[in-house]
Amino acid sequence: MSETRQLDVSILGREFRVGCPPEEEAALLRSVEYVDARMREIRDSGRVVGVERIAIMTALNLAHSQLAGTPLAQASVDCDHTQRAQALVEAIDRALASDSSSPAAAVQLQIL
Secondary structure (H helix, E strand, O other): OOOOEEEEEEEOOEEEEEEEOHHHHHHHHHHHHHHHHHHHHHHHHOOOOOHHHHHHHHHHHHHHHHHOOOOHHHHHHHHHHHHHHHHHHHHHHHHHHOOOOOHHHHHOOOOO
C-alpha cells in the first residue's frame, strides 16, 4: 500500500490540496491541467458566469464525452479546432469590416 502525498494544485486560479499516491502524481497533474483548461474555455466563452456554474458545465461536458464514448483527448482536439476556426472567422470578419478595398486588409489575416 502506497503512502499518500499531498499536492497543491491550481484550477481556475484557485488553490486546492489533493492527496494521491506517488505513482499517480503525474496522472493527477495531467488531470488538473485538463480540467483547468476546460474550465477556462467555458469561462472565456462568456456564456457561463460563476465558478460553481463553470465547474458544473465542465463536469457535464466531461461526463457527456465519457458516456458518448468520445475519448477525452479527442474531445479536447475537437474543441481546439472549433476555437481556432471561430478565431479565424472572426479575423476574416474584422478584415472585411475594415476598408475592404485596401490590399492591406487582406494582408492582415493570419492563420492561427
